[in-house]
Amino acid sequence: MEFKTLRNIENSFRTIRLYTIVFSLFCVGITCFAVWKSYNFADVQREKIYVLDQGKSLMLALSQDASINRPVEAREHVRRFHELFFTLAPDKAAIESNMKRAFDLADKSAFDYYNDLSEKGYYNRIISGNVQQRIEVDSVVCNFNSYPYSVTTYARQFIIRSSNLTRRSLVTTCNLLNSVRSDSNPQGFQILKFAVASNKDEEVVER
Secondary structure: OHHHHHHHHHHHHHHHHHHHHHHHHHHHHHHHHHHHHHHHHHHHHHOEEEEEEOOOEEEEEEOOOHHHHHHHHHHHHHHHHHHHHHOEOOOHHHHHHHHHHHHOOEOHHHHHHHHHHHHOOHHHHHHHOOOEEEEEEEEEEEEOOOOOEEEEEEEEEEEEOOOEEEEEEEEEEEEEEEOOOOOOOOOOEEEEEEEEEEEEEEEEEEO
């Protein structure tokens, strides 16, 4: 009878010890989960920036890894350069202003191409012939697998004269280099080795 009582006591201790171990593991798991969620919540909060608009309203801005937006910024940089470089009006000051802003986005290759057209009298004919020129960029293809990034741009060029409208297909190539952001270069890129691969008339419409 005494032996049976001892065995019952031993089984009770084993049961209590098992319950204690299970409960301890459960508490450790809850603690680890709570710590992990706390760090995760802190990381999320660090990505939020609260901005006061002239001390009146509280706005929430979300921060993220800058590399996520680089492809979008690269395409916008190239698109902006083409709009400045190939949009021309029959006004010397307007042409020079656009070119100066375009040169801030590129290296000497863009200036060399401009000089080549200038020596051929292209801009003088634009001014004397009262010609308007504008461009529509269809697509900008960037290869981010190698650095500097290679870029090919497909666009349509419209040359508007008093007598006709000429539409051209324009294909250009260049490389992109990471650069310092500034007011004149907000995307932080620089265009290298700019070249026109193709520029052919597609359609001439008499006016």
